[in-house]
Amino acid sequence: MDETDDTLTPLHPNHVKVTRIVAFLCALPFVIGSIVLEAVQILPFGIFVIPVFLVAVFLVLRVPLRRYHARGYDMGEDRLRVVKGILFNSDTVVPFGRVQHIDVNQGPLQRAYGIATLTLHTAGSHNASVHLPGLGNEDALAMREDIRSHIKRELD
Amino acid sequence: MDTQGEPQLPEPQLAEPKRTHPLSFAVKAVNGLQNAIFPMVAGFFALRDQSWAIFGAIGIGIAIAAITAGLSYFSWRRFTYTVGATDIRVESGILSRAARSVPFERIQDVSLEQALIPRLLGLVQVRFETGAGGKDELALNYLAEAEGERLREVVKARKDGISEEVAEGDGEARVEEPAETLFAMDEKRLFTFGVFEFSLAVFAVVAGLFQYVETFASIELWNLDFWSDSLAGPGSWVSNLGLVGQIIGAIAGLITFVILGSVTGLVRTFLRDWGFRLERTDKGFRRRRGLLTKTDVVMPIHRVQALKITTGFIRRRFGWHGLKVVSLAQDSGAASHDVAPFAKVDELRPIADASGFALDPSEGSEWHRGSKKYRFDSALIELAVFVFIAAGVATGLTISGAASPAFASIALVAGVLFALRQMFLWRFDFNALGARYFFVKQGWLAPKLDVASRIKLQSVEIAQGPISKRRGYATLKLGLAGGTLEVEGLPVERAYELRSAILSSIAQTDFSELAG
Missing domain, CATH: 1.10.287 (Helix Hairpins)
Structure with missing residues (x-):
């Protein structure tokens, strides 16, 4: 198996929508705050609203898309590879033989969009849990079953 | 050892609930007395205008001690443990009742610990480490020493599924397997070790004490007047000595500093490592040490994940090194996985061999440098x-x-x-991948060597930041149970090469085959 090749599977497209909504919710208070500051008119128009608005648009529209493209996973025969990060890259491989237990989690937003986060727990102090968000719910469950079949019975 | 005042019955009574040693309630009461001291002092100060202040304070002390003693007596009465066929069960609680069962298979280590007071009374604390991580572990507070030893043997034997024979030869009849001593430190070695453990902790303590005294007595340590006054008084001869005298004084001060630091180091080392002995038993490494607080820890060999060899920049000149193991279950306290804190490399080799590790890469694998x-x-x-x-x-x-x-x-x-x-x-960054181990050597004045077993690693991550991505190097982060292992600044190709080699050896074995 060649780990350096670009054989990564992209995440579910809905992952972008969910991260955008989350980013929007985070940016909203700042946008509102800047509008309030404008309303009291201490400084000329646009000092607060324009930069805040631009940053918010960047964070809501551009960043989730770039992060989506930077993310990916590769389900091998005996290992899962998870790649993420725009500026700070991380490329983690977890062999199925070292997985202690597996979680599939869905938040309310993720549920609405039918996606889920797969989490593999290992015994290592570093990378004790490796998260892989933005999988289609069915895919995540199938992956869980697949990985579980690789873990020996005694472990559960 | 009997704990209930009833005659000791043969084997089947193992399944009956037992109490801890009656004296353990005395230990808890004595510990409780310490809690009474502060209220006594506070009471004394509050009442100091009254002529009967001292009696009031003593009364408070007695009342608190009585309450603590009473409570510890009842909790002793209500605390029972049962060594069953498959688990240890503990029931406790004065008003509420708590029952806990710990299956033998889940017990990773059994350790015996003796603090000062229990030791005087011949008692021992038995702790069962379950790997649940943290405080919520089972501890039997104070059994007789022999009972503690016996319990440990029973648990270890049951765990290994040879319960029947062991229970037969209960107690003294069962002779311990002849253990091979891997490493021990005599007084001379301890002394050398202590000298290298130069510590300035005593100055922190002294400074703290002064601050404490300051608030009670009106000595103001940081007040210049206090010093000039004292110097003008009895200390004035110092300032009259002139330059030579002051230089001699400074040198004398420096020497005192060094002596105090060395003595602190010596005392700490002697307290901690007195009678240090590492043995190989059929259950794993057994380490005994301690002067006032004796500890006796067994570390199963198959749980050893990695070795760490450290040294100091002075002691290295004399060839002294320390060896630690990284183990799946972390027992109490820091630095408690020291298996040989102060030894020559030749003494470390047999220990490494016994734990199934090597200190040098095998033939055919070479050391690689990090990225320039x-x-x-x-x-x-x-x-x-x-x-x-x-x-x-x-x-x-x-x-x-x-x-x-x-x-x-x-x-x-x-x-x-x-x-x-x-x-x-x-020039001092090295890594090498042997047939079974991964070696990382780093550091200039005090180099460190980490040896990890290739198949006992849990995951492999390659991380890059914005600079390292452009410049072509990366950090390799290895998932190690019970510790961390990271190599910074590897050339990217080397990082990927290491990763695929390590992953291919991890994938060959399942975790359950490792943990044993």
Whole structure:
């Protein structure tokens, strides 16, 4: 198996929508705050609203898309590879033989969009849990079953 | 050892609930007395205008001691443990009842610990480590020493599924397997070790004490008048000695400093490592040490994940090294996985062999260096930080006019030195991948060697930041149970090469085959 090749599977497209909504919710208070500051008119128009608005648009529209493209996973025969990060890259491989237990989690937003986060727990102090968000719910469950079949019975 | 005042029955009574040793309630009561001291002092100060203040204070003390003793008596009465066929069960609680069952298979280690007071009474604390991680572990507070030993043997034997024979030969009849001593430290070795453990902790303690005294007595340590007054009084002869005298005084002070530091180190080492003995038993490594608080820890060999060899920059000149193991279950306290804190490399080799590890890569594998670019970039970054600081200081000094801006060059020099150090460190970065182990050697004055078993690693991550991505190096982070193992500044190709090699050996075995 060649780990350096670009054989990564992209995440579910809905992952972008969910991260955008989350980013929007985070940016909203700042946008509102800047509008309030404008309303009291201490400084000329646009000092607060324009930069805040631009940053918010960047964070809501551009960043989730770039992060989506930077993310990916590769389900091998005996290992899962998870790649993420725009500026700070991380490329983690977890062999199925070292997985202690597996979680599939869905938040309310993720549920609405039918996606889920797969989490593999290992015994290592570093990378004790490796998260892989933005999988289609069915895919995540199938992956869980697949990985579980690789873990020996005694472990559960 | 009997714990209930009932005659000791043969084997089947193992399944009956037992109490801890009756004296353990005395230990808890004595510990409770310590809690009574502060209220006594507080009470005394509150009542100090009354003529009967001292009696009031003693009364408070007695009342608190009585309550603690009563409570510990009842909790002793209500605390029972049962060694069953498959588990240990403990029931406790005065008003509420708590019952816990710990299956033998889940017990990782059994350790015996003796603090000062229990030791005087011949009692021992037995702790069962379940790997649940943290405080919520089962501890039997104070059994008789022999009962503790016996319990440990029973648990270990049951765990290994040989319960029947062991229970037969209960107690003294069962002779321990002849253990092979791997490493021991005599008084002479301890003394040398203690000298190298030079510690300034005593000064922190003394300073703390002074601060404490300050608030009670009106000695103001940080007040200049206090010192000039005392110097003018009995201390005035010091200032009359002139320059030579002052220099001699300073030297004498320095010597005192060194002696005090060494003595502290010696005392601490003797207290901690007195009678240090590491043995190989059929259950794993067994380590005994301690002067006032004796500890007796068994570390199963198959749980050893990695070895760490450290040294100090002076002791290294004399060939002294310390060996630690990284184990799946972390027992109490820091640095408690020391298996040989102070030894020559030749003494470490048999220990490494016994734990199934090697200290040198096998034939055919060679040492690789880290990335030179990584060191160059780190040097540049450190230099930049100091240049930044120097610029800040220079502007500050020019504006305030407090001193010549030339002082900022000190920061510049420091920056250059740090940068040179980074470049120099490159010469001491090594990693090697043997057939079974992964070796990482780092450090200039006090080099460290980490040896990890290839198949006992849990995951492999390659991380890159914005700079390292452009410059072609990466950090390799290995998932190690019970510890961390990271190699910074590897050339990217080497990182990927290491990863695929390590992953291929991990994938061959399942975790359950490792943990045993």
